[in-house]
Amino acid sequence: MNPTVGDFEGNVRKITDGIEHARRLGCRLVAFPELAITGYPPEDLLFKPAFIEANLRALDTVARATQGLTAVVGFVDKRDDIFNAAAVLHDGARAGVYHKQYLPNYGVFDENRYFQAGTETPVFAGGDATFAVNICEDIWYPSGPTRRQALAGAELIVTINGSPYYAGKASFRETMLATRAADDLVCVAFLNMVGGQDELVFDGGSVVFNQRGECLARGKAFTEDFVVADVDLDGVFHARLRDARRRQETLGAHEAVTRIVLPRLPAPEAPPAISPVLAERLQPVDEVYQALVLGTRDYVQKSGFKRVVIGLSGGIDSALVAAVAVDALGRDNVVGVTMPSPYSSSGTRNDARRLARNLGIEFLRLPITAVFNQFKRALAQPFKGLPEDVAEENIQARIRGTLLMALSNKFGWLVLTTGNKSEIGVGYSTLYGDMAGGFAVIKDVPKTLVYELSAHVNARAGRALIPETIITRAPSAELRPDQKDQDSLPPYPELDAILKAYVEDDRSVAEIESFGFSRETAARVARMVDRNEYKRRQGPIGVKITPRAFGRDWRLPLVNRFRE
């Protein structure tokens, strides 16, 4: 399910539609994601009492819709404090509540800022099945509630999640879930949110594992899906009977589990119509591409925009962003603008136009030379006698930013920016210039991966949607004659490796040198990263696809004299 933060009406509608669908299929139990009622993460909206109350009213509406089955729904519970909670709704009423016990407060997460941690561990006995519920972070702890609930008799663990995407996480997560199921001899139904919320993408891909750690069903990634499975709870019981290791384990006195008995329900009218599907796992580059598409679509549409505008330089970054935008929003909702200057080559001018034609998007041409010259006249007096330098380069980028924003203001189009992670890392970009816009689609994509994604776009299309000349030309900002990125930066494969070590892995310059890079290059890159924190702080958000993006999980001070 793809909820929207604060859209209680829309979220309730999605949930009640899902319950209705489950009922039609003859499901006994249906689950929805972590904080499905409010959307996730609601951040400081959680401090608004009116927000908490609206969420409780919404849950009541959902509860009334659960006649004849059981539903697990994420919401914010309010006692003397607030809790990240899962309601077990049964036959039209609230039967019990689970409070998340492990609150993540690292990376992109700030849950200690908002929630009290839960202390009670309920298990629900409902007719022929005993099941338990826990939430996201909880299941990552081998000695956490999953183990206690399984030891106390739960045959099925329903774990509801808002698990933010990064490349490769789904695979890691499935390995953990399979292990947890087999360790605790329990079926695990892992239910994940899908959709974009600001910089985060939730990748869906819900899965059900049996007590042998075998995958029974897997939902599609990056799109809403209704995943069904028939879990063999007798199989769990038999496996436990045969398991000597389990007999060695008992719950400690401090590990009390509450048992909640659910009223027995009549058998569903229709016989269960269940045909579990095992969706294919995505290939790594396709996975990233789909994350970019979904993150962009949801940011644009959930913010209330329909069309977007992109400055097309004729380079590979803006080409990739345009391709993502077309897949996210449809070609009719994407406008490309070329803004040539005297330093634009005929190659890039032509390529911008060819790209727009290939993608079938609207294309505008707004030359900047006259405005640039007028700016130079306006600054003639204070700049008198001084050579042209980065000041004049940035003026060109800022004229382009101003033109795109003027189109945005006039027509209500959202500006997508085109900077990649390598550029943004070292600050090879102009604040208020090419950084001006509402959403930075590829801000977490290193340049080397930009090339892979562009090749993927063409492979998928079966033709050079992104013209080959765009892919093969040496990258240039074209802000002065014959400028090339590689005049100012190390080669991108080297730069990306150093950036990963410094930014994502917290390695020092000395360590990076020990990996085989020159100390001078490593120090220069590190210094560029440090110096340009002020730019990143004022840049737009974009889709997180790595374990550490420049966003919620990158909190560096602006004033910082540390250099190592």
Next chain:
Amino acid sequence: MNPTVGDFEGNVRKITDGIEHARRLGCRLVAFPELAITGYPPEDLLFKPAFIEANLRALDTVARATQGLTAVVGFVDKRDDIFNAAAVLHDGARAGVYHKQYLPNYGVFDENRYFQAGTETPVFAGGDATFAVNICEDIWYPSGPTRRQALAGAELIVTINGSPYYAGKASFRETMLATRAADDLVCVAFLNMVGGQDELVFDGGSVVFNQRGECLARGKAFTEDFVVADVDLDGVFHARLRDARRRQETLGAHEAVTRIVLPRLPAPEAPPAISPVLAERLQPVDEVYQALVLGTRDYVQKSGFKRVVIGLSGGIDSALVAAVAVDALGRDNVVGVTMPSPYSSSGTRNDARRLARNLGIEFLRLPITAVFNQFKRALAQPFKGLPEDVAEENIQARIRGTLLMALSNKFGWLVLTTGNKSEIGVGYSTLYGDMAGGFAVIKDVPKTLVYELSAHVNARAGRALIPETIITRAPSAELRPDQKDQDSLPPYPELDAILKAYVEDDRSVAEIESFGFSRETAARVARMVDRNEYKRRQGPIGVKITPRAFGRDWRLPLVNRFRE
């Protein structure tokens, strides 16, 4: 002490200078702020192993400088995890360490993200005195380490702090400290950091209370100071003998306190030369003004800038910012730029010039009309047949932003922006236009307080440094003919009251209506706040002066459909 984040060399020098000064005065004990070694808050620098190691090496250097006395110094301790810690350095070596037990994770604080909480509670017995150390948040808990340390015999609590400023906090804090001292019959030496770090200002104003809650010494606010006091520890002992309530209290078994005995030191060579000073508490408006001055000075100088440039519109916001900048950096380091358009009145043009003359700052005039006209020509085709609207207004603001940034790029001046909290709250500002710059001096100052501060500037100067016409003219953005702020916004006193309720106090529209505002106005203001989150996210940081600023303590989602 005013440390700088990551400047280990500079911070160590300040600490060892302080130790040397203490030794000359004959002090037995000297204390430095929370995380004095690293600067505070170091944020995600704490994830860098090299940063932790550099901090430990720096502490060793400080330890060696403590011959003949005891020093308490904030640093990051490393065991199997890291701790926000205070070292007790004694006679040239580390004698013991305290780990902060209560980690703030609310408002501007994220300490659970970084630190393990301490569990041991040491008390230090040194010659004729028994004292204990704890850190910042710890002392706010009446049943926290302060109580346990006092019950275990500590006669003096040294609490080291990085306590971020907001208006009125110092008074609230002193009341708490006086209560804590009297409740626990203990002397309390409260040592606070001073200086600006990004958006935070630490206000200094260290104080010493005796066991009756009487203030013995108070340091100056907003500047480094060396606060000395002679504490009467025999007085503490006598007070405890007479106190029946204290006899009712005992430490529980789980409240174990560790006792660390310090080697006895020879009496200091010089007799103590102690003349405690009770600095006056500041008046409320002056307090805010000094916070703005210090926050601006430290951001500019610690970032390595010398000069700043400010767009002078002839309005009150830019006038106040220019006055603050002159006090922060000196008139020679402030450049004012007027950038008139066809919509600029002769009144504001003249006032900008008079203001610059009054302040004695360099003054540039860069008219924008020709560039504006050229932009309109560049956009003639896509804008054909459409009336002028906010798009053209924003182009003017963005031309000004681009001119200021060009001066910044060419001459290395930092651009100070001039938006106030009321404007930034409702988004009455142009992203990449008047919001373009490195530091937003008054971004947390509501418009009504801008007027009070401007009056304060003139009262302090004994003359109309800010021309009276600037203060009395109706505010206008001057982006179209005869535009007035009040055409688009409620009167500022009303707007500021609604903004405080909605932004700082999390009140709903219905609650704000119940306070006597029109529902329509309250809803409109709330909607403007919500809609403009994307602008604030890309705006520069500025000095926090209220309990909740648009900054680290305001974490609202961009995609957010909640409207109440």
